[in-house]
Amino acid sequence: MSSAAVTTPGIASATGEIRFDAVTKxxxxxxxxxxxxxxxxxxxxxxxLGPSGCGKTTTLRMVGGFELPxxxxxxxxxxxxxxxxxxxxxxxxxxxxxxxxxxxxxLKNVMFGLERRGVGKAEVQRRATEALDAVELGHLAERKxxxxxxxxxxxxxxxxxLVNRPHALLLDEPLGALDLRLRRQLxxxxxxxxxxxxxxxxxxxxxxxxxxxxxxxxxVMNRGRIEQAGSARDLYxxxxxxxxxxxxxxxxxxxxxxxxxxxxxxxxxxxDGVKLKAPTDRVAATTGKLAVGVRPxxxxxxxxxxxADAGERENKLTARVTSxxxxxxxxxxxxxxxxxxxxxxxxxxxxxxxxxxxxxGTEVELSWAPEHTFVVAVGADV
Amino acid sequence: MFRDRRKLIPWYFALPGLLxxxxxxxxxxxxxxxxxxxxxxxxxxxxxxxxxxxxSDAIDQYWPQIERSLVYAFAATVIDLAIAFPLAYFxxxxxxxxxxxxxxxxxxxxxxSQVLRTVSWQLILTDxxxxxxxxxxxxxxxxxxxxxxxxxxxxxxxxxxxxxxxxLPLYASLDRLDRRLIEAATDLYASRPTAFxxxxxxxxxxxxxxxxxxxxxxxxxxxVNAALLGSSKQYMIGNVIQTNFLxxxxxxxxxxxxxxxxxxxxxxxxxxxxxLGTKNLTEVAG
Ligand SMILES: Nc1ncnc2c1ncn2[C@@H]1O[C@H](COP(=O)(O)OP(=O)(O)OP(=O)(O)O)[C@@H](O)[C@H]1O
Ligand SMILES: [Mg+2]
Numbered sequence: 001m002s003s004a005a006v007t008t009p010g011i012a013s014a015t016g017e018i019r020f021d022a023v024t025k026x027x028x029x030x031x032x033x034x035x036x037x038x039x040x041x042x043x044x045x046x047x048x049l050g051p052s053g054c055g056k057t058t059t060l061r062m063v064g065g066f067e068l069p070x071x072x073x074x075x076x077x078x079x080x081x082x083x084x085x086x087x088x089x090x091x092x093x094x095x096x097x098x099x100x101x102x103x104x105x106x107l108k109n110v111m112f113g114l115e116r117r118g119v120g121k122a123e124v125q126r127r128a129t130e131a132l133d134a135v136e137l138g139h140l141a142e143r144k145x146x147x148x149x150x151x152x153x154x155x156x157x158x159x160x161x162l163v164n165r166p167h168a169l170l171l172d173e174p175l176g177a178l179d180l181r182l183r184r185q186l187x188x189x190x191x192x193x194x195x196x197x198x199x200x201x202x203x204x205x206x207x208x209x210x211x212x213x214x215x216x217x218x219x220v221m222n223r224g225r226i227e228q229a230g231s232a233r234d235l236y237x238x239x240x241x242x243x244x245x246x247x248x249x250x251x252x253x254x255x256x257x258x259x260x261x262x263x264x265x266x267x268x269x270x271x272d273g274v275k276l277k278a279p280t281d282r283v284a285a286t287t288g289k290l291a292v293g294v295r296p297x298x299x300x301x302x303x304x305x306x307x308a309d310a311g312e313r314e315n316k317l318t319a320r321v322t323s324x325x326x327x328x329x330x331x332x333x334x335x336x337x338x339x340x341x342x343x344x345x346x347x348x349x350x351x352x353x354x355x356x357x358x359x360x361g362t363e364v365e366l367s368w369a370p371e372h373t374f375v376v377a378v379g380a381d382v
Numbered sequence: 383m384f385r386d387r388r389k390l391i392p393w394y395f396a397l398p399g400l401l402x403x404x405x406x407x408x409x410x411x412x413x414x415x416x417x418x419x420x421x422x423x424x425x426x427x428x429x430x431x432x433x434x435x436x437x438s439d440a441i442d443q444y445w446p447q448i449e450r451s452l453v454y455a456f457a458a459t460v461i462d463l464a465i466a467f468p469l470a471y472f473x474x475x476x477x478x479x480x481x482x483x484x485x486x487x488x489x490x491x492x493x494x495s496q497v498l499r500t501v502s503w504q505l506i507l508t509d510x511x512x513x514x515x516x517x518x519x520x521x522x523x524x525x526x527x528x529x530x531x532x533x534x535x536x537x538x539x540x541x542x543x544x545x546x547x548x549x550l551p552l553y554a555s556l557d558r559l560d561r562r563l564i565e566a567a568t569d570l571y572a573s574r575p576t577a578f579x580x581x582x583x584x585x586x587x588x589x590x591x592x593x594x595x596x597x598x599x600x601x602x603x604x605x606v607n608a609a610l611l612g613s614s615k616q617y618m619i620g621n622v623i624q625t626n627f628l629x630x631x632x633x634x635x636x637x638x639x640x641x642x643x644x645x646x647x648x649x650x651x652x653x654x655x656x657x658l659g660t661k662n663l664t665e666v667a668g
Binding site for chain 1: 560562563565566567568569570571572573574576580581584585
């Protein structure tokens with residue numbers, strides 16, 4: 001796991017180091033967050049990614065102070081904030097539903113935090129106006145939030161939080177309610193704002209593409225634990241668990257065991273005896289329940305009858321096409337190996353003499369470069 | 383006027399309601415406006431003589447009762463607000479699965495007629511009853527004092543009778559209040575009390591407004607409480623109207639007083655809603 005903390009150039013010392021030290025959160029008998037330890041480097045755009053109910057919101061709310069940990073401590077820039085109320089913490093939140101005050105104008109919404117902190121009247125007015133201008137909503141300052149579109153409300157929520165210059169900004173699925181086009185647009189905008197302010201952003205999402213577009217570090221959560229944290233490339237290229245391999249993009253996983261290693265390369269054997277090679281540094285575990293994997297776009301597919309003698313290839317499997325789909329940029333084949341594993345192969349539609357797609361039932365050979373192989377631990381819950 | 387026939391449809395829907403208002407509200411009202419400017423006496427009957435002096439005469443004669451009605455109704459409304467806000471807040475925010483049960487408890491007294499309920503208070507507070515002797519024991523009521531036939535008994539009775547009218551609208555607006563707004567306020571450095579003052583109260587204002595009106599308006603015209611818990615010294619305008627209609631049979635005076643009361647309340651509501659800025663509030667509520 002490489003730390004991809006990005007310190008924004010131009011800002012002397014980014015603030016907003018968030019540290020969880022063995023944090024557990026229980027509601028009654030139910031453990032929602034299980035012994036969570038993590039460090040978010042100052043200035044990082046950190047995405048919490050995971051399926052519904054895995055504890056992303058709970059984690060974020062413990063940083064904001066809306067939930068208190070049952071065990072363990074949370075530190076913000078070195079100070080223990082575990083049991084401080086929200087108003088005593090130098091973080092601000094963009095709520096999923098925006099939670100704009102309906103009885104106040106847009107400008108008054110943005111002024112709310114500064115007023116509470118006893119900033120001078122003129123200063124409050126000036127900074128709030130500035131913050132609204134920064135999100136291009138200066139002209140709507142006197143409107144009530146209910147008279148704004150979803151995207152505009154989202155921007156107000158962003159301005160209302162950032163105007164306070166918090167050490168960290170917490171965003172709970174801030175784009176969840178918006179349509180795809182607007183999502184894309186605001187993803188870019190939030191990313192730009194992050195680069196400008198240089199503080200830590202913790203962004204909760206269950207959209208892997210959103211996490212990959214925006215985040216410096218993605219933490220994949222599952223059942224109250226972080227399975228793996230790292231850059232999008234780290235997670236995609238060297239997933240450490242089957243859960244991560246499946247959650248971030250698609251993966252072909254086959255149950256396997258490690259049979260030997262000769263330094264750079266590790267040999268694994270699939271459950272039906274096929275030997276495959278994987279780079280040793282992409283083998284996440286050698287004991288326990290394991291699976292060998294490869295991404296669908298890394299796999300070559302060959303017609304066994306016509307092309308089988310096209311040379312010696314490593315990491316081969318034989319299979320039969322069960323279905324295919326034309327996806328524009330690519331063809332997606334679903335194939336079944338002799339051992340009954342269902343795999344996916346995507347083929348870019350960029351061959352010069354685009355051959356007709358393989359019909360269902362075609363006997364094919366799959367192969368891929370050994371360096372694209374990875375080995376992951378299979379948890380109880382894939 | 384209606385180029386588009388579809389614009390007529392809402393009016394069709396409103397028709398039964400409009401007819402209802404016409405027959406059961408407007409007709410009697412117009413009829414009573416007529417009565418209020420008649421003159422004559424109970425034996426000979428009354429004739430329409432457009433004697434508008436009925437109004438000034440009635441107001442002059444019964445000013446103390448008019449004043450008393452407003453004071454009692456105001457006091458009862460304030461007492462109800464003070465009791466109902468914490469109660470409604472508790473039911474909306476803290477009661478959990480007891481919500482339904484507690485709301486039922488609030489409206490349960492309504493299953494019994496107002497007169498019966500008030501009569502039972504009369505019995506409870508009776509001069510040589512247990513409650514009064516206890517109050518005498520701890521010195522709240524003097525040895526010769528009584529609870530019945532005091533302003534406090536009447537105000538208390540009114541407050542008791544109209545409490546649910548205050549609780550229900552308050553509950554409705556508090557229950558609808560998005561908890562995340564309070565979280566957002568604390569996130570923006572407001573302490574719990576500040577969040578309450580800056581977010582909860584403003585958003586509960588439509589409920590406060592509706593509740594106060596639902597209490598104040600019927601309380602102003604109430605006569606049951608003054609009749610059963612008070613004496614003629616506590617009579618309110620409602621008692622005067624009732625006596626004039628049913629006992630003295632001075633219909634014009636009773637009608638004139640009724641219309642004066644309606645006018646007074648309408649003016650009161652306009653001032654009140656201007657003060658609370660209900661235009662903005664209905665926007666928020668909607
Ligand atoms: N107040 C509570 N009492 C009991 N259980 C709770 C409470 N709040 C959350 N949970 C449980 O904790 C788990 C994690 O909830 P959380 O809201 O953190 O999930 P999430 O990852 O944000 O999911 P989503 O993507 O659906 O928002 C869920 O199983 C949820 O049912
Ligand atoms: Mg959530």
